[in-house]
Amino acid sequence: MQYIEYITILAVISISGCSDIKIEKQCFEPIHYQANKLFQSSEIRVEPIWVGHPRNDYLKDHNVEGHLSPYGGFEKISASSQLTLTGNIYKITPNIGERYIGRNSEYLLFEVTVDAKKYVISDQIPEHILLPLRCFLINSVSI
Secondary structure, rough: HHHHHHHHHHHHHHHOOOOOOEOOOOOOOOOEEEEHHHHHHOEEEEEEEEOOOOOHHHHHHEEEEEEOOOOOOOOOOOOOOEEEEEEEEEEEOOOOOOOHHOOOOOOEEEEEOOOEEEEEEOOOOOOOOOOOOOOOOOOOOOO
């Protein structure tokens, strides 16, 4: 009976662990956009980053205040605000459970600044933007 408990605990730990986040700095020169041109929306909102998850803690440690998105969120960003894509990219690798049970795959977050505050945006939002990437996310800092 104890053997089954140990195997179950080991399986749960292995499924829930091993996610990773890496930052690659200066992948491209900073680029400035008006918020509504980047998102093609008049509603841009901030979804705050809550602590308690290693990925979020890592972003908080890098002074990221939240995710910018046209969907949901809390604080509103003016559509005429100047956004700066800083050139820094965060690469997220899901853990085994997220990858195979939740069907999540690796994704990128682009670092942006608005009024001296740092945010991230998903790699899926700026679909019309072509960036001259110099990075391959090798030799990155990781948690």
